[in-house]
Amino acid sequence: MVEFGKKLKQRQIQEWKRYYINYKLMKRKVKQYAKQIEVGAADRRHVLIDFSVMLDNQIEKVVLFILEQQGLLASRISKLREQHAVPTQQPHISKISELCEAYRAAGQDLLKLLFFVEMNAIGLRKILKKFDKRLGYRFTDYYVQTRANHPYSQLQQVFRHVGVGAVVGAISHNLANLQDRQGRCLSIYDHPSTPFKDPIIDSINAAVVRLTYSTNFLHFVGRHAFIMEEELPSTADDAVDEQGYHLMSLFLNLANTFLYMVNTYIVVPTADSYSMSLGAAATVCGVVIGAMAVAQLLSSVYFSAWSNKSYFRPLVFSSIVLLVGNVLYALAYDLDSLAVLLVGRIICGLGSARAVNRRYISDCVPLKMRMQASAGFVSASALGMACGPALAGLLQTNFKFYKITFNKDTLPGWVMALAWLIYLVLLWISFEDPAREAEENISRQANSGPLENGALESGLTRPLILRTEEKHQQDDDEEYEDSEVSKESHKPASTIRSAYRLLTPSVKVQLLIYFMLKYAMEILLAESSVVTSYYFGWSTSSVAIFLACLGVTVLPVNIIVGSYISNMFKDRQILLASEIVVCIGIIFSFHIISPYSVPQYVCSGFITFIFAEVLEGVNLSLLSTVMSSKLSRGTYNGGLLSTEAGTLARVVADGTITLAGYFGESRLLNLTLIPSLFICISSIIATICNYNSFY
Structure with a gap:
């Protein structure tokens, strides 16, 4: 928190310094409240009212300044428009060029205003979280509920569009018209599907998206990757652009993601028949499928740590391990050994390099391409999820070659072993590991350079003589900062325990939601072959088609949600509704009325799966805004925590399927849905209780 206060001070626009929220003052007040409550000198109501008034005044100061600057920008644009009709002796092209540059200059000032708003919005979120953490109150709930939905809400002015849409439109429209010398340019309003492109307009639109959380398909899908970044832009991000990257x-890296997801789901349609061929019950398919997830709980940690030093070596290791694991999985049939089958799947799980895949995008892809790369990561995962079962459905053959059996059960292992062998060769030939020394130098420059410059600037702008009251206040602030610096480390979390301490109640709720949706999806997918075989007599091909159809819905659903729904409703509204x-x-999936029909199963499956996918994108989007920035880097980062939560859900779900199988296939469906329903209802209750903290 101290680190943010310093960054806020360093990055303030000097001429607007007095219009920023006084983060330091509010932080000191939080400390005073904590001491007063500790000795019983203040009650809850007094603290809430007093701090609310302070926040209201700070927000009003910011909002009035924003409105003033918007008015000045509007006046400038209006005067520029008048110059269109003023006769001039300058060449026509020269006049157009001057006006274009004038509009771009106005755009630069608008971008500066948006940065001002963004800094204040981040500061408000930080101080609200700090208040809740230090005093143990649910102040954010109270404050957001009473302020955000009021018709005269100034809080919304900071966190939403702040009226810049009209200014952006005016700059875009006039720039587009000016760039057509004959004045016959097609209006941006008549062709909204092909927006006017200009570097300054692109920068403004990106700033608006960050500020308002308005989104589109690319951003919505990209956020599924949960690649956390620092809340404030840093010079390290720019340095990544300068050093370049290898396409x-x-x-x-994305191919590794795709192949791993294919590897995960290619066995789902045949896991039950493979288990039965080795003398086990069909419901042992839960253990067969879940063995990979169990190992992934461990592999995610050591791969995340390994990616601090290299990307190439862990990817090579991952490919070799997956190659060996798939060979063992395929050989288990001829060895007639369930143990070999499970060992093969465990080894495959030990090769899960998704932590490396995320870190590579976060650390090595230029900032301007990071969202596209993140969307590619999610798309590769979704495509792999759909291709896995579809490929299993095509592998319907049975023959022997040198006493090795190739059939629907073993072919998934052999095909994936071949795929990983080819990938390993391509990786060895074409992958370029970025130089770690360059990245460390960039990190040191990002950490040391701005501090020195900020100290110099603050020294130059500081008054020579301070009033006594101001000097005492400043001394108190600096003393408080120094004391907190000694208590809190600004380094990334170094252990799971330290990472857990950074999780606020709202973050824990969202991790519960993530656990719930992954649990529900895994129950649906993993038991599909057993359930459909028992109730409907489906073949392996039929199960594969059903699972592939579920996987194919991922991207279309995200297009709809990302392009339309997320711009119509707030993320927390979509979260609760999903x-x-x-x-x-889940309720519709229960076998209550006999006979259990195909339409009931298919419809309930699509409803559960599709809205779990919607829920995943919105949940991870909100999670990235409320999770501590200390979890953006290091081994125990936010991406690892979310991966572990999702993987644990899959492990528990697959274990539930196997345990429920002891009661017979006739009871399997209902017994596995009961925990799913309980966890879902619990997450809904938790969401309602913390609804206003998702802001």
């Missing part, structure tokens, strides 16, 4: 290495619909889908 082929990025493609190979949870409720997932709950309805």
Whole structure:
């Protein structure tokens, strides 16, 4: 928190310094409240009212300044428009060029204003979280509920569009018209699907998206990757652009993601028949599928730590391990050994390099391409999820070659072993590991350079003589900062325990939601072959088609949500609504009325799966805004925590399927849905209780 206060001070626009929220003052007040409550000198109501008034005044100061600057920008644009009709002796092209530059200059000032708003918005979120953490109150709930929905809400002025849309439109429209010398340019309003492109307009639109959380398909899908970044832009991000990156290495990184997801789901349609061929019950498929997830709980940690030093070596190790694991999985049939089958799947799980895949995008892809790369990561995962079962459905053959059996059960292992062998060769030939020394130098420059410059600037602008009251206040602030610096480390979390301490109640709720949706999806997918075989007599091909159809819905659903729904409703509204619909889908899946029909199963499955996908994107989007920035880097980062939560859900779900199988296949469906329903209802209740903290 101290680190943010320093960054806020360093990055303030000097001429607007007095219009920023006084983060230091509010932080000191929080400390005073904590001491007063500790000795019983203040009650809850007094603290809430007093701090609310202070926040209201700070926000009003910011909002009035924003409105003033918007008015000045509007006046400038209006005067520029008048110059269109003023006769001039300058060449026509020269006049157009001057006006274009004038509009771009106005755009630069608008961008500066948006940065001012963004800094204040981040500061408000930080101080609200700090208040809740230090005093143990649910102040954010109270404050957001009473302020955000009021018709005269100044809080919304900071966190939403702040009226810049009209200014952006005016600059875009006039720039577009000016760039057509004959004045016959097609209006941007008549062709909204092909927006006017200009570097300054692109920068403004990106700033608006960051500020308002308005989104589109690319951003919505990209946030599924949960690649956390620092809340404030840093010079390290710019340095990544300068040092460049290797496009082929990025493609190979995404190919690893795709192949791993294919590897995970290619066995789902045949896991039950493979288990039965080795003398086990069909429901042992839960253990077969879940063995990979169990190992992934461990592999995610050591791969995340390994990616601090290299990307190439862990990817090579991952490919070799997955190659060996798939060979063992395929040989288990001829060895007639369930143990070999499970060992093969465990070894495959030990090769899960998704932590490396995320870190590579976060650390090595230029900032301007990071969202596209993140969307590629999610798309590769979704495509792999759909291709896995579809490929299993095509592998319907049975023959022997040198006493090695190739059939629907073993072919998934052999095909994936071949795929990983080819990938390993391409990786060895084409992948370029970025120089770690350059990255460390960039990190040191990002950490040391701005501090020195900020100290110099603050020294130059500081008054020579301070009033006594101001000097005492400053001394108190600096003393408080120094004391907190000694208590809090600004380094990334170094252990799971330290990472857990950074999780606020709202973050824990969202991790519970993530656990719930992954649990519900895994129950649906992993037991599909057993359930459909028992109730409907489906073949392996039929199960594969059903699972592939589920996987194919991922990207279209994200297009709809990312392009339309997320711009119409707030993320927390979509979050709660999706949870409720997932709950309805689970309830509809129960076998209560006989006979159990195909339409009931298919419809309930699609409802559960589709809205769980919607829920995942919105949940991770909100999670990235409320999770501590200390979890953006290091081994125990936010991406690892979310991966562990999702993987643990899969492990528990697959274990539930196997345990429920002891009661017979006739009871399997209902017994596995009961925990799913309970967890879903619990997450809905937790969401309602923390609804206003998702802001």
